[in-house]
Amino acid sequence: MKNFDPKYNEIPKTEIHAHLEGAIRTATIIDIAREHGLDLPSYEVEELNPHVKVYDQWENLDAVLGAFGIAQRSIASPQALKRIAWEFFEDSARQNVRLLEVRFSPDWAFSGHHLDWDAALDGILSAKAKAESEFGMAIGLIAITSRSMGSQSCEKTVDWAIRHRDVICGFDLADSEARHPISEFARPVLRAKDAGLGITIHTGEDTPAQTVRDTILAVEPHRIGHGINIIEDMDVVEMVIERGITLEVNPWSNYLTHSVPTIESHPLKKLFDLGVRVTINSDDPEVLETNLNNEYRIAHEVLGMSFEEIKKSNSFAVEASFLPEAEKQKVRGVFLQD
Ligand SMILES: [Zn+2]
Numbered sequence: 001m002k003n004f005d006p007k008y009n010e011i012p013k014t015e016i017h018a019h020l021e022g023a024i025r026t027a028t029i030i031d032i033a034r035e036h037g038l039d040l041p042s043y044e045v046e047e048l049n050p051h052v053k054v055y056d057q058w059e060n061l062d063a064v065l066g067a068f069g070i071a072q073r074s075i076a077s078p079q080a081l082k083r084i085a086w087e088f089f090e091d092s093a094r095q096n097v098r099l100l101e102v103r104f105s106p107d108w109a110f111s112g113h114h115l116d117w118d119a120a121l122d123g124i125l126s127a128k129a130k131a132e133s134e135f136g137m138a139i140g141l142i143a144i145t146s147r148s149m150g151s152q153s154c155e156k157t158v159d160w161a162i163r164h165r166d167v168i169c170g171f172d173l174a175d176s177e178a179r180h181p182i183s184e185f186a187r188p189v190l191r192a193k194d195a196g197l198g199i200t201i202h203t204g205e206d207t208p209a210q211t212v213r214d215t216i217l218a219v220e221p222h223r224i225g226h227g228i229n230i231i232e233d234m235d236v237v238e239m240v241i242e243r244g245i246t247l248e249v250n251p252w253s254n255y256l257t258h259s260v261p262t263i264e265s266h267p268l269k270k271l272f273d274l275g276v277r278v279t280i281n282s283d284d285p286e287v288l289e290t291n292l293n294n295e296y297r298i299a300h301e302v303l304g305m306s307f308e309e310i311k312k313s314n315s316f317a318v319e320a321s322f323l324p325e326a327e328k329q330k331v332r333g334v335f336l337q338d
Contacts, residue, residue, distance in 0.1 A: 003293035004095075008300075011310065012334045013097040013292050014317035015281055017200075017225055017248035019144075019174075020104040020124075021071045022284020023088040026052055029074045032083075036076040053289045054256055067287050072112040078123035081115075085124045089131035089139065091285070095292050098331045099321055103142035103172055106160065107153045117160055125167060138331045140323040142170035142200065147180035151188065158188040162195045169322035170198035172225065177207045186218045198222050198322030200248065206259045209233035216243065223248055223320055228259065230276075231267040241275050246320035250283035251298045252290040269303040272313065279317040280310065311335070 003009075026045045029052060033040045042048045052067045075081055085102070092100050102124075110120045128139045143161040145154040154173070161168045171192040173185055182189075182201065193199045199219060204212035205226035212227055213236050220243065227247040230236040240247070249271075255263045271278050280295050282288070299305040305313075318335050321328055 001289060001294060002291050003297050005293060005297065008293040008296040009095055011096065011296065011307070012314070013092075013095060013296075014099045014279065014314045014321070014335070015092060015097050015292055016099075016101045016223070016279055016317050016321060017250060017281035017283060018088070018092075018100070018102055019284050020085060020088060020102050021068060021075070021109050022287040023091070023102075024052075024071050024074055024084050024286055025087055025091075026286070028084060028087060029070060032074045032076055032080045036080075038073055038076065040070065053287060055289055057256055057258055064287070071287065072109060075109050075115070075120075076113050078115065078119045080123075081120050082123035082127045085127035086130065088285075089127060089135065089137065091291070093131065093135035093137060097137065097292060098334050099138045099318055099323070099328070101140040101142055101170065101321060101323070103144050103170070103174075105144035105146045105149075105157075105174065107149050107157055108144075108146045121164060121167070136331070138321075138323055138327045140169040140321065140327070141167060142172050142198075142322065143168050144172045144174050145185065145188075146175045147173055147185065148176045150180075151184050154185045154188040158192045158195075161192060161197060165195060165197065168197065169324070170200060172200045172202065174202045174225070177203055177205070177211055181211070182215045182218045189219045189221075193219065200225055200322075202226060204229040205254065206257060209236040212236050213239065216240070216245070221245065222322070226250065226254065226259070228254055228267050228271070231270060237271070237274055237276060241277075244277065246277040246279060246316055247271065248281050249278050250281050251295055251303070253283035253288050256288055263298060263302055266298075266303055268299060269305050269309075272305065272309060277313075277316040277320065279313050279320070 041051045145157045199221040200223035202225035203215045209232045223246045
């Protein structure tokens with residue numbers, strides 16, 4: 001659930017793992033559908049919510065795929081994308097997020113309406129410039145390849161991200177790791193890394209610790225999306241600590257996807273105590289009906305992280321951010337430990 005408890009809201013925050021496609025307000029989905037003549041199951045927020053949000057641990061993927069299908073169709077024009085990005089930045093600023101990295105999969109997100117990738121990027125960039133000046137936020141963009149779209153899509157996305165290296169700061173692989181292991185994508189991922197892009201890979205979410213080991217050995221990413229299942233294998237935990245790899249953890253998302261059986265059993269605090277550089281993030285704040293304040297509430301009230309420990313995890317995020325040093329420098333003072 002969305003949380004605006006001042007106790008959490010006032011903490012200056014970092015968000016380094018959030019998908020733009022999962023951050024579209026329901027009212028905006030409706031407005032865009034009306035404007036572009038798109039079919040929706042309902043044009044009322046309350047009635048549409050069950051089709052675009054996941055409230056409980058899901059039994060199968062269908063509900064989620066339906067929600068993301070509607071999100072994809074909502075990315076109907078560069079102008080719509082500008083609005084979506086702006087509103088996500090606004091929702092983040094409202095929770096005192098000061099360093100934000102947002103990621104999207106161009107080959108998936110822009111294909112619903114065959115948008116020109118560069119025009120779509122311009123829509124995001126104009127929202128970013130406005131949010132940076134109005135909210136004093138530092139914002140970075142990460143390009144994703146959805147694994148199920150294959151290695152050709154990955155090559156194409158890497159080419160595009162490298163071409164926009166001045167504004168795209170990182171590269172990520174997402175979705176269906178069990179069916180599409182890192183070995184299928186190692187070559188383009190290493191190409192992105194060689195070009196200077198920060199590398200983060202979704203791994204060890206609903207897949208075993210071994211997949212994280214395979215990923216580290218194949219591409220040695222700077223960061224890992226989720227990675228919570230390393231807790232099953234202390235050798236992999238050691239590997240992550242020794243190499244200084246930062247985990248982008250998303251507690252509520254992990255619960256909803258059954259990656260942990262109960263929210264109380266989430267290993268966030270255990271990993272922190274072991275010395276892993278964990279960060280706290282929201283993944284898909286609208287689809288999963290959460291926000292960063294809610295993730296902080298879970299970390300503190302359910303998992304027992306102190307506010308000092310949460311602040312420490314924010315400093316891990318600042319250090320591991322893919323933003324250029326000069327951009328980080330603008331907000332670094334906000335996160336200094338007192
Ligand atoms: Zn994710």
